[in-house]
Amino acid sequence: MERYSTISNVAKLLNLNVETIRYYERRGLIDQPRKPLQGYREYPGRTIQRIQFIKRAKELGFTLDEIENLLGLGDTHCEDIQGIAEIKLNTIQSKITDLESLKTVLDNLIIQCRTNPDRTHCPIVESLLPESKGISD
Amino acid sequence: MERYSTISNVAKLLNLNVETIRYYERRGLIDQPRKPLQGYREYPGRTIQRIQFIKRAKELGFTLDEIENLLGLGDTHCEDIQGIAEIKLNTIQSKITDLESLKTVLDNLIIQCRTNPDRTHCPIVESLLPESKGISD
DNA sequence: CTTGACTCCGTACCATGGTACGGACTTTAG
DNA sequence: CTAAAGTCCGTACCATGGTACGGAGTCAAG
Structure with a gap:
């Protein structure tokens, strides 16, 4: 998997709109890569994975707020995550x-x-x- | 039933917000009474009934657009109304x-x-x- | 170099159903 | 008469999840 990519490549790869990625950045769901002195921002693989997580969680009915919570918990708080899932x-x-x-x-x-x-x-x-x-x- | 009433009385009677009534007026769901030369607008009983219709239809899951359709049909087009209900x-x-x-x-x-x-x-x-x-x- | 595609950025808009607000005017009760 | 409550009106805002756009700048290919 390519580790860095421009925003429209990420959008294409994940079947998303560029504007949606920018929106997630603005909301703080994903990190916006630093603007290099030369060229365009490059999105690391971990951001691509994070967006994939977001997409799957949305499919499960979680709101972006809830997803932000889940992302904040990581995968070492299984009880907390279970609780969030039970509420949903x-x-x-x-x-x-x-x-x-x-x-x-x-x-x-x-x-x-x-x-x-x-x-x-x-x-x-x-x-x-x-x-x-x-x-x- | 009182035939005419000011907007806040209507809102109180129907357990609605004044702003909501104004919104329905703007959307064309209900008629806005003419502004009298003297005093405030007076809402006739038939507008109160119409709002009650809207409220009940919303409770059945119809959107305001759909409700507008239903209101436009009156009750002499049972087949059309049945069709709308079946879609819903x-x-x-x-x-x-x-x-x-x-x-x-x-x-x-x-x-x-x-x-x-x-x-x-x-x-x-x-x-x-x-x-x-x-x-x- | 030129042109087209892409990125960036900030701002505004969309859907639906409201809700809020400020300023001006009117009505009501004491 | 006065003050408080109510109405009007136009404009803006809210929630959620986007989407669009214009202008400026950058990159890549020919």
Whole structure:
């Protein structure tokens, strides 16, 4: 693996936008290489690896703040990292529960629509209205 | 129900922020009452109802754009509304599926952490790293 | 040398759904 | 009348994760 690379090469290698890398730099997620007297900044392999870590963690649903935490812990605090992952797992579970509730409500409303003999009034709209007064005014 | 009300009364009645009502006006979701020559704008009952519709639809997961569509349809186009609801239902189902996948991955990683005899290396971190090289550099 | 591609830098913008604020004006209650 | 609360209005900001852009400078290839 090449140890140094310009920003657009890194972006291409990791299938990222140059602007995104700059954003991560600004946020302090990765180090910005020093500007050499001659030529462009060169990104070391460890920064490339770090970005790969960030990308994988994002895929797991971690926010950039959370990822920053993880990166700060290194891999010698397994209990702390486990804790962060458990919190994320609980958050995901909550979201699933919320979405399942929504799904149930929408399912029921759609069934009402499908079985509605009078297509000039809509059970979904009526369920959304206060006291089902209609909005045709 | 009082037919006219000032903006802060509407906000209080509907448990909303004044600024939120103004935002809905700016977005064209609700009509902004004409400014009378004397006194403050007065919000008619039908605007209050409309905001209640918006709130309930948001609770069902519809975005403001989608809600604008629903409001535009009235309740005489049950098939169109059903279509919009079905799209939303599919979106919610997709999100649930994605989240379930994430949950499975995180579950497995957390189990690995819990059963990890060597707390000085973390399976979660190692799974996020390219080739599990470690980030202690 | 020239030109095109790349980098840098600082600033602004985008999506969505808000939220905040300052200054000017109006209303209300004492 | 006075003071406090409310309204209006236009502009800017917030969260999160980006994305875009213009102008200036650098590098590389022909």
